[in-house]
Amino acid sequence: MKKNKIYFETNFWAAYEAENPLEALYSFFDFAQLDYYKQMLSDVVMHCHRNKIYKQDNPCEIFVFYTAVCSFIKVCYCLKRKSIKWKVKGSGDYQSITQLASLSKEEYANPFLVFESAFEEKTPEEFVFFLYEIVQISLSPHTEELDYDLVTCYIHLIRMLDAGQIMGERGIEKIKKAEEIIPVTE
Numbered sequence: 655m656k657k658n659k660i661y662f663e664t665n666f667w668a669a670y671e672a673e674n675p676l677e678a679l680y681s682f683f684d685f686a687q688l689d690y691y692k693q694m695l696s697d698v699v700m701h702c703h704r705n706k707i708y709k710q711d712n713p714c715e716i717f718v719f720y721t722a723v724c725s726f727i728k729v730c731y732c733l734k735r736k737s738i739k740w741k742v743k744g745s746g747d748y749q750s751i752t753q754l755a756s757l758s759k760e761e762y763a764n765p766f767l768v769f770e771s772a773f774e775e776k777t778p779e780e781f782v783f784f785l786y787e788i789v790q791i792s793l794s795p796h797t798e799e800l801d802y803d804l805v806t807c808y809i810h811l812i813r814m815l816d817a818g819q820i821m822g823e824r825g826i827e828k829i830k831k832a833e834e835i836i837p838v839t840e
Contacts, residue, residue, distance in 0.1 A: 662728050666721040675732040679822055682726050688819045691726075692812060694719050699808055701792040708792040720789045723811070724782055730769045730814050731778045733821070737766035744824040755816040756809075765817035772810040781807055 662678040665671045668685055672678035698716065701708040709715050733740070742765055761767045772781075784807035791798055 660728055660732050662725045662732075663721065664725050667718050667725070675729045675736070676826055678725060678729045679733070679818055682722060682729065683819060683822045685722060688815060691719075691723065691815050695723070695808065695811060695815075698788050698792045699804060702788055702804070703797060705795060705797045707795050713793055716789055716793060720785055723785055726814070726818065727778050727781045727785075727811075730818065731773060733826075734766065734769035734773050737770065739829055740766075740826050741829050742766070742821055742824050743827050756813045757816055757820075761813075761817065762820065765820045768813050768817035772814055776807060776810060781811065784808075784811075 660675075662672050662675070664678050664681050668681045670681075672681050694716075698708060698719075707713065757765070757768060776784075784802070784804065787802055788804065
């Protein structure tokens with residue numbers, strides 16, 4: 655049976671196509687810092703309620719942001735699926751409460767939990783639709799009433815960004831099978 659390959663579409667913003675989710679994750683945080691993504695996401699969501707165009711002097715920045723975050727959502731979904739085989743390196747210890755950002759202690763120790771929680775509640779397509787909606791409305795000179803829940807997707811995306819940053823900093827390793835860890839003696 656042929657596996658379906660996920661294309662992360664990093665070529666739109668990173669100028670090359672990442673082959674695996676880790677490479678795409680590292681590229682995502684090399685392209686821009688966590689603070690940029692969180693600030694831009696917050697600004698775009700807040701701008702949905704204003705009747706002027708966000709980043710009127712450079713609206714293409716929003717398009718690049720949109721394509722990068724859509725790639726990030728695909729990476730998160732792929733990492734969620736691979737969480738059975740992979741784990742984040744390091745112990746997950748933290749020096750201060752501010753290091754946790756939007757995550758709980760358990761999520762800081764195992765950031766895969768953030769992706770599992772997010773994709774249990776919303777599908778990747780719903781996250782992409784959320785991005786599409788907020789970008790479309792923030793680039794419109796008119797205000798629109800939204801009948802879509804912005805808060806849930808927004809909170810999950812902020813938490814996924816924090817979890818992705820932790821994974822990028824600490825790295826990911828493959829979980830060894832039980833047979834490889836415990837030698838069999840006869």
